[in-house]
Amino acid sequence: MDHPASSPGPGPAADCPLVGVVAAYLPRLAEFAFDPGLVAAVDQHAASVRDALVPRQRDGGRGGRSVPRTGWAASEDVRREDLTDYVLGFTDWLAETEWTEPVGHDFASLRLTAICWLVREHDLLSR
Structure with a gap:
């Protein structure tokens, strides 16, 4: 997957894989x-x-059940570093399987679109 250059300044470096995912999949959000x-x-x-x-929030000893979520708390924000690592692993897997982007939507294109949405929603390219 090619990673287009971004302008220098604050935020991730041009070689950050999130930049490439956003460049390729942002139009799909429309x-x-x-x-x-x-x-x-x-x-x-x-x-x-x-x-x-x-990580899921635990109930503090009441049987180890996960606490139901009604929304994402600030402490549960997706971090750029974690998402970058995830994208590197996912795109490596896509390269190993010789995946090519289909005309429509498949698992991989939906996952990459979701990653783009997460980047936008959590403002991961500006911090």
């Missing part, structure tokens, strides 16, 4: 207005990525 199914699929992928990156 499709949300026309495809509610896409919104739902991307939301599920974003939740899976968040769950992989953000």
